[in-house]
Amino acid sequence: MEPWGLSGPQFTGLYFAAVVAGILLTFLLRRLVARRPVPPAQSKLSLREAAYLAGGPRRVLDSAVATLLKAQRLRARRGGWLQAVGKESSEADLARAVYDHVREYGERSLRQVRSALRRHPEVRETRASLVERGLIVPQAWSRALLCALPLLVVLGVGIARLVNGVRLYRPVGNLILLLVCAAIATFVALWPRSPWRSRAGAEVHTAMRSRNRSKNLPVRLPSLTGAAAAVAIGGIAAYPNQAIAQALGASSSSGSSGGDSSSFSSSCSSGSSCGGGGGCGG
Incomplete structure (x- = not known):
């Protein structure tokens, strides 16, 4: 039998x-x-919220790094290393935390910045705001x-x-x-996804990627111009300076731990299915 x-x-x-x-x-x-209610009459999405919706905590931190690079408060060094410029931080909130972290250690890779600050209060508050808006699913x-x-x-x-x-x-x-x-x-x-977008969140994310400001969206989009916005939507590979984008992208994926003393200048030219089976099984 x-x-x-x-x-x-x-x-x-x-x-x-x-x-x-x-x-x-x-x-x-x-x-x-993922079908979550979206409260009416919401305020405009912030750039930080747009970054989190696009790629979670990592993308928020990448956008903050882009802001500091553009303001020349961080310098990208060969090998994908970040170095703080100056001794005092004039930035606000998360950007200041990123700047202070890099300055404290002398130089840090993008991967190290992400790992150290992914649970920063500003990142957690951004997530909580998106949950309240009904754009991501509570984990x-x-x-x-x-x-x-x-x-x-x-x-x-x-x-x-x-x-x-x-x-x-x-x-x-x-x-x-x-x-x-x-x-x-x-x-x-x-596997825990960050972010786990709701249906409304997925709709907003699609609109951000296509720069579609349809009036039918559940929330208004922020200004999507500038280096920080480009990185918020497209990741560090979208940073306008391609030399920096490639170096930081390679560093963040490889997690290498060494740097070259020479730096980029600010004028550098601006990346389950199963097959069928025949036979047995007991």
């Missing part, structure tokens, strides 16, 4: 369908959770678990079948492949 009343190929075919169904259900649940494990529940069930059933198949010395190669697919999809579903 076949375990669970299903042969290996029969279970594999059904399990493949279950994995696909789990992915679809998780996607639908995420869309349902909570309960919501992530709810959305990933179909995939968790599918994964659990697959593991139970795998254990049963191994005990009965049945071939389980194809089932293992499908379990890997299910595990990857579950990991992606549970």
Whole structure:
């Protein structure tokens, strides 16, 4: 008698369908959770809020760095290092914190600035404001678990079948492949996103990227001109000075820890699907 009343190929075919169904259900649940009410008559979005909506805490800090670079309060050095210019900070709020952090250590990479200040009160307040506006979904494990529940069930059933198949010395190669697919999809579903945009937030984000100031948006967009705005929407690769943008972009992705003494001048020229399976599974 076949375990669970299903042969290996029969279970594999059904399990493949279950994995696909789990992915679809998780996607639908995420869309349902992302439907959040948007309070009427909101004030205009700030540039910091626009940056957070576009890329979370990292983008907020990147925009602050862009502001300081443009004001020549930070200097970009070869190798992607940042150095503070001057001894006193005249900037406000987050930009001042970025400046003071870089000056304290002598030089810092963009990655180090992001890591040190990602939980700065100004960043947390920006997130809270976007939650209140209904533009991002409050992060909570309960919501992530709810959305990933179909995939968790599918994964659990697959593991139970795998254990049963191994005990009965049945071939389980194809089932293992499908379990890997299910595990990857579950990991992606549970991975904390920053930001997790609501449907309204996604609409505003799309409008920011296309510079579309439609009157039908739930909130008015800020001015999207200048270096800080370019970085807020497009990331550090969008900084007008391409030499600096490339150096900082490479540094932030590699996290290298050494610098060259020469610096850029301000005149530098301005970057789950599962395959089907045939056979077994216990």
